[in-house]
Amino acid sequence: MTDGSGDCPILHVDMDAFYASVMLRDRPDLHDQPVVVGGGHRGVVLAANYPARRFGVRSGMSGADALRACPQAVRLAPEFGAFESVSRSVMEIFRQVTPLVEAYSLDEAFLDVAGAGRLRGTPLQIAEWIRATVYDEQRITCSVGLAATVSVAKLASRRAKPDGVLVLPPDRVLAYLHPLDVGELFGVGEKTRARLRKLGLLTVGDIAAIPLPTLKQMVGRASGEHLHQLAWATDRSTVAPRSSQDDPERSMGAEETFSRDSEDPDVISRELLRLAGKVTARMRRAGLVGRTVAIRVRYSNFETITRSRTLADPTDVTAVVHAEAGGLFRALGTGRPIRLVGVRVEGLRPRTGVDRQLALGEREAGWSEADRAVDRADRRFGSGAVKPATLLNTHRP
Numbered sequence: 001m002t003d004g005s006g007d008c009p010i011l012h013v014d015m016d017a018f019y020a021s022v023m024l025r026d027r028p029d030l031h032d033q034p035v036v037v038g039g040g041h042r043g044v045v046l047a048a049n050y051p052a053r054r055f056g057v058r059s060g061m062s063g064a065d066a067l068r069a070c071p072q073a074v075r076l077a078p079e080f081g082a083f084e085s086v087s088r089s090v091m092e093i094f095r096q097v098t099p100l101v102e103a104y105s106l107d108e109a110f111l112d113v114a115g116a117g118r119l120r121g122t123p124l125q126i127a128e129w130i131r132a133t134v135y136d137e138q139r140i141t142c143s144v145g146l147a148a149t150v151s152v153a154k155l156a157s158r159r160a161k162p163d164g165v166l167v168l169p170p171d172r173v174l175a176y177l178h179p180l181d182v183g184e185l186f187g188v189g190e191k192t193r194a195r196l197r198k199l200g201l202l203t204v205g206d207i208a209a210i211p212l213p214t215l216k217q218m219v220g221r222a223s224g225e226h227l228h229q230l231a232w233a234t235d236r237s238t239v240a241p242r243s244s245q246d247d248p249e250r251s252m253g254a255e256e257t258f259s260r261d262s263e264d265p266d267v268i269s270r271e272l273l274r275l276a277g278k279v280t281a282r283m284r285r286a287g288l289v290g291r292t293v294a295i296r297v298r299y300s301n302f303e304t305i306t307r308s309r310t311l312a313d314p315t316d317v318t319a320v321v322h323a324e325a326g327g328l329f330r331a332l333g334t335g336r337p338i339r340l341v342g343v344r345v346e347g348l349r350p351r352t353g354v355d356r357q358l359a360l361g362e363r364e365a366g367w368s369e370a371d372r373a374v375d376r377a378d379r380r381f382g383s384g385a386v387k388p389a390t391l392l393n394t395h396r397p
Helices: 018-024 063-069 080-097 123-138 150-160 170-177 190-198 204-209 212-219 221-231 265-286 318-332 367-381
Strands: 010-015 035-038 045-048 074-076 101-105 108-112 142-147 165-167 251-262 288-299 304-315 338-346
Touching (some): 010 123, 010 150, 018 035, 018 045, 018 080, 035 063, 045 063, 080 101, 080 108, 080 123, 108 150, 123 142, 123 165, 142 150, 150 165, 150 170, 170 204, 204 221, 251 265, 251 288, 265 288, 265 318, 288 318, 304 318, 318 338
Parallel strands (some): 035 074, 142 165
Antiparallel strands (some): 010 108, 010 142, 035 045, 251 338, 288 338
């Protein structure tokens, strides 16, 4: 191993500005212009290409803020089918190298290439092959980080962007890691970073210098243990393979951004019912049930809150999901204008083989059978042929 990557079998491969790159594959006229994906009327930015990022446009900001930051930006509507298709193709490229692929999101994954050396060469040679193959087949670029642990590989790919490779071998990693800002650590977001800085922990080296018992007292036992591992690059060094063919979606959800803010609880409840029906219909088509119901609420000031509750039994019943979502929403209190609500069911598993506890006196046919009757009507007469009475002739904000 002459290129110095032999002790770095963990690769983190991350597509560069994935959503924007996919949208621009057939638009060479826009490659050098600032482009924003999403961010339409009252929506949020899904992605921005690198020219737009130089103006401060970032994913998650409102479309209005993006327009103020970069008035000349070209806005493109997202094509989710294209994103999923490209993602599947990219993951298959990874699996040509190794079966040890942990898909982290649509556009990034961890790979363990320790067993691929005989056929593919050194980890660095494998990284370069992946980058070339992804570009040749999908016409988008990616960046790759190579290290001995997951967190350092993730950090390396981020520092290699765009369209680069960075190798951080074990004998060099601490010298590279410790001068960095604490926010560079994998999983440390803005709130955690602010809290650490209030404690006087500005760099990764500051965290590393704190004895573990003291660090646990400062930030809590679990957080202290985790931060200590990150600061000393002793975190997870194994990859947990996830196959899109063998592993069903872990969650399904739907959201709605209102055209104007609403604080009417009846309006919100009806929207939660519509979203619950949309999600559970998808679950039934996929043959899945879930145990955890979650809601997402974004207020007019862009403060976003999520709440969840785990059920005793898994379900795909619209009424059950809506009841839980409504309870979670009512627990938040009312009186604040809301711009977005969402419903998600998590912890999905195949419906076949799921046992449901019987209840004495339970009706022979209930909401589950009613849902399936609605599904049959929708398939025959079109979506929305049958819907709850509360959703008929109601104005959606």
